[in-house]
Amino acid sequence: MPGILYLVPNTLGAAELAAEGAPHPLDAIIPREVQSIAARLDYFVAENAKTTRAFLKLLGGSQLLTRPIQEIAIAELNVNTDAAALPALLAPILEGRDGGLISEAGVPAVADPGANLVRLAHRHGIQVRPLVGPSSLLLAVMASGLNGQSFAFNGYLPTDADARQKRIRQLEERSRKEKQTQLLIETPYRNGAMLEALAQACQANTLLCVATDLSLATESVRTQTAGQWKAALAASKGPDFHKKPTVFLLLAE
Numbered sequence: 001m002p003g004i005l006y007l008v009p010n011t012l013g014a015a016e017l018a019a020e021g022a023p024h025p026l027d028a029i030i031p032r033e034v035q036s037i038a039a040r041l042d043y044f045v046a047e048n049a050k051t052t053r054a055f056l057k058l059l060g061g062s063q064l065l066t067r068p069i070q071e072i073a074i075a076e077l078n079v080n081t082d083a084a085a086l087p088a089l090l091a092p093i094l095e096g097r098d099g100g101l102i103s104e105a106g107v108p109a110v111a112d113p114g115a116n117l118v119r120l121a122h123r124h125g126i127q128v129r130p131l132v133g134p135s136s137l138l139l140a141v142m143a144s145g146l147n148g149q150s151f152a153f154n155g156y157l158p159t160d161a162d163a164r165q166k167r168i169r170q171l172e173e174r175s176r177k178e179k180q181t182q183l184l185i186e187t188p189y190r191n192g193a194m195l196e197a198l199a200q201a202c203q204a205n206t207l208l209c210v211a212t213d214l215s216l217a218t219e220s221v222r223t224q225t226a227g228q229w230k231a232a233l234a235a236s237k238g239p240d241f242h243k244k245p246t247v248f249l250l251l252a253e
Contacts, residue, residue, distance in 0.1 A: 009133015
């Protein structure tokens, strides 16, 4: 009988270790029951093995791990993984071993290459159990004040300036017609260029939200019109988000 594929949430960034006697930092982010399930797994399919070991080290400060970290098997699945390699990643679970799918940050299989492994697991009749944890996309929608009844995630936009401007205008028009919040992300070191592009391309009254370092001590969420963002950037009063994970949201009036 196959094991269970658990979808294990990770933190959204480096969590500081608590001082002696203080609550464990994971407790404010991931439920204790979820931590307990993750701690008993000895096989993980991970977007990044190094990040997963750091998570397990943090987890080990709260829960007793089933094995020492160096004995826990971690197989990588990322954007460069060939589809032909997926069956081998599921093989231990098909043989009866429970396993965890874990992303580099947040929840797996959402804006994450793990979705392909989950699809294959369903084809093989493997039970898939999603565990509760932080999603930067949902947290951003919650905190933005934009439409949470209808929203779409668009991933990364083109890096070419002209193509990016064209895509932003397409998303703005879609938002206007469907009254739908549009979400997107950018490589953190290009956050400034993305906000500049959004402020320039969007109509002055279009709402733009910048949500940075969600669930971390440095968290910042700020919603303004494109016109207000344009003025803030011209006055060098933009957000402190260079090289920090950020979700951008827009809603056209």
